[in-house]
Structures are given as structure tokens and as C-alpha cells.
Amino acid sequence: MTVLFAESALLPQGWARDVRLTIDDATGDFAAVEVDADPAGATRLDGPVLPGMPNLHSHAFQRAMAGLAEAAELDPGSFWSWRQIMYRFAEALTPDDLSTIATQLQIEMLKAGYTAVAEFHYLHNAPDGRPYADPAELSRALLAAAGRSGIGMTLLPVLYQTSGFGGQPPSEGQRRFILSTDRFLSLVAELTQATAGDGQFRVGVAPHSLRAVTPDALAAVLAGIEPTAPVHIHIAEQVREVDECVAWSGARPVEWLLRHQPVDRRWCLVHATHLTPVERDGLARSGAVAGLCPTTEANLGDGLFPLEAFQAAGGRWGIGSDSHVSVSPIEELRWLEYGRRLSTLRRNVAALPGQSTGAALWSRALDGGTIACGRRIGALEPGHRADLLVLDGDHPVTYGRGGDRLVDALVFAGNANLVRHVLVGGRWRVRDGRHEAETETAVAYRRVLDRLL
Ligand SMILES: [Zn+2]
Structure with missing residues (x-):
């Protein structure tokens, strides 16, 4: 099991505080989602969390x-x-x-x-x-x-x-x-x-x-x-x-x-x-x-x-x-x-x-x-895929905004990308704005374009 802790996260019922997200590493699904929870033993996420x-x-x-x-x-x-x-x-x-x-x-x-x-x-x-x-x-x-x-x-x-x-x-x-x-x-x-x-x-x-x-x-x-x-x-x-x-x-x-x-x-x-x-x-x-x-x-x-x-x-x-x-x-x-x-x-x-x-x-x-x-995605909820975004909550556009105001700022005021980390199926795919395969993929992609164009 992987256990993550978010100070704020958007759950199906709305924004929640102190959310403990337990992920089943074998399936890549959420096994448990607890609110007002204890961070002990969990990895703390450094920003607000959205599905x-x-x-x-x-x-x-x-x-x-x-x-x-x-x-x-x-x-x-x-x-x-x-x-x-x-x-x-x-x-x-x-x-x-x-x-x-x-x-x-x-x-x-x-x-x-x-x-x-x-x-x-x-x-x-x-x-x-x-x-x-x-x-x-x-x-x-x-x-x-x-x-x-x-x-x-x-x-x-x-x-x-x-x-x-x-x-x-x-x-x-x-x-x-x-x-x-x-x-x-x-x-x-x-x-x-x-x-x-x-x-x-x-x-x-x-x-x-x-x-x-x-x-x-x-x-x-x-x-x-x-x-x-x-x-x-x-x-x-x-x-x-x-x-x-x-x-x-x-x-x-x-x-x-x-x-x-x-x-x-x-x-x-x-x-x-x-x-x-x-x-x-x-x-x-x-x-x-x-x-x-x-x-x-x-x-x-x-x-x-x-x-x-x-x-x-x-x-x-x-x-x-x-x-x-x-x-x-x-x-x-x-x-x-x-x-x-x-x-x-x-x-x-x-x-x-x-x-x-x-x-x-x-x-x-x-x-x-x-x-x-047609997949069990789209919600921080047990049984759903562990897919989530950790946003940059310290950016001038998001700082001091919580809950729905944060999403409003994200949708209407953000020009820089405010997505900090991305977890898919329980695995980190983007960390600090970088994907582990982005450099080699960009090289291969340029080779394809050199030929096609
Ligand atoms: Zn189409």
C-alpha cells in the first residue's frame, strides 16, 4: 500500500481537509480515502489535490x-x-x-x-x-x-x-x-x-x-x-x-x-x-x-x-x-x-x-x-483508479485561494501550468512538472517531424 496525505482535496462530496489516500499498489486503485485524518506514516503532498x-x-x-x-x-x-x-x-x-x-x-x-x-x-x-x-x-x-x-x-x-x-x-x-x-x-x-x-x-x-x-x-x-x-x-x-x-x-x-x-x-x-x-x-x-x-x-x-x-x-x-x-x-x-x-x-x-x-x-x-x-476514474474514492493532480498552491494565481475559488483561479486565471505532480493508476508520472520519458520522447518526436515535414 502507498499512503498519501493532502491538506486539501476535492472529493465527490466537495472539498475536504486532511485527506489520507491509501492506494493498493497491486491494482493501482484507491483502497481507502479518509478525511480529517492523521498524516502519520503518509507521504505529504505539497499542494491541493484534484482528480x-x-x-x-x-x-x-x-x-x-x-x-x-x-x-x-x-x-x-x-x-x-x-x-x-x-x-x-x-x-x-x-x-x-x-x-x-x-x-x-x-x-x-x-x-x-x-x-x-x-x-x-x-x-x-x-x-x-x-x-x-x-x-x-x-x-x-x-x-x-x-x-x-x-x-x-x-x-x-x-x-x-x-x-x-x-x-x-x-x-x-x-x-x-x-x-x-x-x-x-x-x-x-x-x-x-x-x-x-x-x-x-x-x-x-x-x-x-x-x-x-x-x-x-x-x-x-x-x-x-x-x-x-x-x-x-x-x-x-x-x-x-x-x-x-x-x-x-x-x-x-x-x-x-x-x-x-x-x-x-x-x-x-x-x-x-x-x-x-x-x-x-x-x-x-x-x-x-x-x-x-x-x-x-x-x-x-x-x-x-x-x-x-x-x-x-x-x-x-x-x-x-x-x-x-x-x-x-x-x-x-x-x-x-x-x-x-x-x-x-x-x-x-x-x-x-x-x-x-x-x-x-x-x-x-x-x-x-x-x-x-467507461472506466472507474474521475473520483478520489475507494475502488476508483488512483489518478490525481497536485497543484501549485503557492503560485501567485492560486495563493490564498481554497476550495472552489482555487478551481476558479485554475480555470480562469492560470496561464502558466499550475499542475505540479500527476499520479496515474497509483504511479507518479509527472513530478515537478517533468515526465520521466519526456527528454527521450522529444528527441524521437523531432526525428518523426523531420521526415514528415
Ligand atoms: Zn474527432
């Missing part, structure tokens, strides 16, 4: 192209022209490249306060579109990266079969993504088996979008996986996508999904950006998590999610860094709130009765992200 944040949406390889699609001559400067650049980039990657990029990204995530990631993984085939000798080659590259960085991972192999609504054949740029439904299900089964019994991993599925998967394939996937596995899907990100869905089916994407699929809390609807009030309330009632990626949605010009009305309807949400144009839970939460302030002309949009805005944002994102990852 680590789950990142519910990631395409790891896109980190390497962050900042490469910001020139105005990319006419028409739309999501769809960005996607063309992304496809060209995806065509060049080897399994080793992917593993190196993912390791580098995950180290950045850990240092920023993400302790788990849901990886929405759609590169399956070799550059020429043929399967690798081991069809799980690229998936294993991601699992290996998580093993090196230490981040917890929900791996979501993506089913991608069509280039548009109604079963349009895939394009040349999509050939690395394509799997038959049978091959996809055997990949999922293989990865589930490969990670079974390891508390750091979970395997779910990601039918890419209603653009990329037909209703028949979607039904076959849901029938072929274990009934509690997380199901993530891109939905209603772009207005053009909504219009094309209406032209195909007579219904909008979220409307179609709620009507035709058993959407419940195992589902995560990523970029549920464009919602009518009926869709918004239906999504909230379903128990599914809205997967919000505010910096990517801003970068790609997607639109703003109707946060306050969705929350009022009881909706659950979490955050993801998606394209990784930014890798910071702070920036996701700040953008989410500020976007709504700017469009509604009011303040403290996400605040809850008895909970200030920053604290409400953090706790909501923990809750939704945990459900979307």
Missing part, C-alpha cells in the same frame, strides 16, 4: 499537424479543406511514427492534467490501403504509447466504410480507415482480449459518423460487441453534415440517432454542436454524454454548443482535445464558458447552485468524461 481529468476525444496523430492549417489561402478555409490536409498527413505515417507522436502527445496531456484519454482511432491499414500482416498493428502502437506515457486509455477502434450519407463509396484519402464489419469486430475482440484485466485500459467502439457508417453496419456492430462497451460517434459537427443528413433521411443527425439507436449512457456523441431544442433535450434525457471539444470546434469553425440549456435539461458532458491544436483541460473549459458568455451576454453560465463556475465546469467534465471513458 485527474479524462480527455474523452483524441485523434493522436493530428497533434503533429497542429498549426499547419492556419493559412488564409486554404480556400475556402473550411473544415473540409482542413480535412484534406489531415488526410495527406495521415497517409504518410508508419506505426512507429504513430506510437512516437502519441507518446509525445500523452506526455503533454499528463503534464496538463489529463490522466485518461479516449482515443478515437481510425488509422487501421497500410498507406496503400491494404491491411497490415497484424491487423491490430496501429492499435497496438497506441497501446504501447500509453504504456510508455502511463496515461489511462479507452481505445475506440473506428468503423469507417463510406464517404457520405447513404453508403457512398470511400475516397482515396480514406483507404487507411476502411475495414469490413467482420474485420472490425475481430479487431475489437482482439484488443479487448489484449487489455483484459489491466485497469489502465478499456476497449470500446467508434462508428465514425453517420456519414461513414450505414445503419446496417451500425446495427451489426452494436450486436457484435459486449453490451456495456463505450460507443462514441461524431455527430452534427458541421452545418453541411446536418443538411446532408436531412437530405438523406429527412432527419437531422442527432434526431436520427435518437430515433433509430438505443442511445443511453454508454454513448458519447462527439461534437453534438448543431442541435434543435428537441434534439438537445432528447440527448439530455437519453443519458448519453455530449463530447465537447471547444478549442478544436473553435479552430475548425464548427459552432457553439448550447451548454446552459443542455445543463438545465440535465444533460451530461465532458471535454476532449480532439485535433490537439491545444492540449489543456483549462483551455477547453475556459473556451466552453467564454463562448457562451460572449454569445449570451451574461456571466457564470456553467455555475450551479452552491458551486462556482470553474468548480462546476471541472466537476461536470470529470463526471461526463468518466462515463464516456
Whole structure:
């Protein structure tokens, strides 16, 4: 057992003093969490403690192209022209490249306060579109990266079969993504088996979008996986996508999904950006998590999610860094709130009765992200993964602030990274702002970029 002691820590019931955290070294889970406890025999933590944040949406390889699609001559400067650049980039990657990029990204995530990631993984085939000798080659590259960085991972192999609504054949740029439904299900089964019994991993599925998967394939996937596995899907990100869905089916994407699929809390609807009030309330009632990626949605010009009305309807949400144009839970939460302030002309949009805005944002994102990852994370509680952040409580931004005020300062006033140490699955992965593998990983990452760029 490892025993830690925090003068203040955020527990599910709120902030607590003198918290003794006992970790089972064999499992990496919390065995006991006591408040108003004695520090005797425990290692004292040198700052306030928060549960680590789950990142519910990631395409790891896109980190390497962050900042490469910001020139105005990319006419028409739309999501769809960005996607063309992304496809060209995806065509060049080897399994080793992917593993190196993912390791580098995950180290950045850990240092920023993400302790788990849901990886929405759609590169399956070799550059020429043929399967690798081991069809799980690229998936294993991601699992290996998580093993090196230490981040917890929900791996979501993506089913991608069509280039548009109604079963349009895939394009040349999509050939690395394509799997038959049978091959996809055997990949999922293989990865589930490969990670079974390891508390750091979970395997779910990601039918890419209603653009990329037909209703028949979607039904076959849901029938072929274990009934509690997380199901993530891109939905209603772009207005053009909504219009094309209406032209195909007579219904909008979220409307179609709620009507035709058993959407419940195992589902995560990523970029549920464009919602009518009926869709918004239906999504909230379903128990599914809205997967919000505010910096990517801003970068790609997607639109703003109707946060306050969705929350009022009881909706659950979490955050993801998606394209990784930014890798910071702070920036996701700040953008989410500020976007709504700017469009509604009011303040403290996400605040809850008895909970200030920053604290409400953090706790909501923990809750939704945990459900979307389908793992026992997101809480300093016995039986949950021992994932936590120790913050710098002496920084000018945080000093003298306790409880919810501290989280408000973290979310709204911090520009320097205020995460001091990061524990994942009971192991220190970041100490004093440094990850043990960051130097060698940065060297390998630069070599990959030298070739790709
Ligand atoms: Zn995405």
C-alpha cells in the first residue's frame, strides 16, 4: 500500500481537509480515502489535490499537424479543406511514427492534467490501403504509447466504410480507415482480449459518423460487441453534415440517432454542436454524454454548443482535445464558458447552485468524461483508479485561494501550468512538472517531424 496525505482535496462530496489516500499498489486503485485524518506514516503532498481529468476525444496523430492549417489561402478555409490536409498527413505515417507522436502527445496531456484519454482511432491499414500482416498493428502502437506515457486509455477502434450519407463509396484519402464489419469486430475482440484485466485500459467502439457508417453496419456492430462497451460517434459537427443528413433521411443527425439507436449512457456523441431544442433535450434525457471539444470546434469553425440549456435539461458532458491544436483541460473549459458568455451576454453560465463556475465546469467534465471513458476514474474514492493532480498552491494565481475559488483561479486565471505532480493508476508520472520519458520522447518526436515535414 502507498499512503498519501493532502491538506486539501476535492472529493465527490466537495472539498475536504486532511485527506489520507491509501492506494493498493497491486491494482493501482484507491483502497481507502479518509478525511480529517492523521498524516502519520503518509507521504505529504505539497499542494491541493484534484482528480485527474479524462480527455474523452483524441485523434493522436493530428497533434503533429497542429498549426499547419492556419493559412488564409486554404480556400475556402473550411473544415473540409482542413480535412484534406489531415488526410495527406495521415497517409504518410508508419506505426512507429504513430506510437512516437502519441507518446509525445500523452506526455503533454499528463503534464496538463489529463490522466485518461479516449482515443478515437481510425488509422487501421497500410498507406496503400491494404491491411497490415497484424491487423491490430496501429492499435497496438497506441497501446504501447500509453504504456510508455502511463496515461489511462479507452481505445475506440473506428468503423469507417463510406464517404457520405447513404453508403457512398470511400475516397482515396480514406483507404487507411476502411475495414469490413467482420474485420472490425475481430479487431475489437482482439484488443479487448489484449487489455483484459489491466485497469489502465478499456476497449470500446467508434462508428465514425453517420456519414461513414450505414445503419446496417451500425446495427451489426452494436450486436457484435459486449453490451456495456463505450460507443462514441461524431455527430452534427458541421452545418453541411446536418443538411446532408436531412437530405438523406429527412432527419437531422442527432434526431436520427435518437430515433433509430438505443442511445443511453454508454454513448458519447462527439461534437453534438448543431442541435434543435428537441434534439438537445432528447440527448439530455437519453443519458448519453455530449463530447465537447471547444478549442478544436473553435479552430475548425464548427459552432457553439448550447451548454446552459443542455445543463438545465440535465444533460451530461465532458471535454476532449480532439485535433490537439491545444492540449489543456483549462483551455477547453475556459473556451466552453467564454463562448457562451460572449454569445449570451451574461456571466457564470456553467455555475450551479452552491458551486462556482470553474468548480462546476471541472466537476461536470470529470463526471461526463468518466462515463464516456467507461472506466472507474474521475473520483478520489475507494475502488476508483488512483489518478490525481497536485497543484501549485503557492503560485501567485492560486495563493490564498481554497476550495472552489482555487478551481476558479485554475480555470480562469492560470496561464502558466499550475499542475505540479500527476499520479496515474497509483504511479507518479509527472513530478515537478517533468515526465520521466519526456527528454527521450522529444528527441524521437523531432526525428518523426523531420521526415514528415
Ligand atoms: Zn474527432
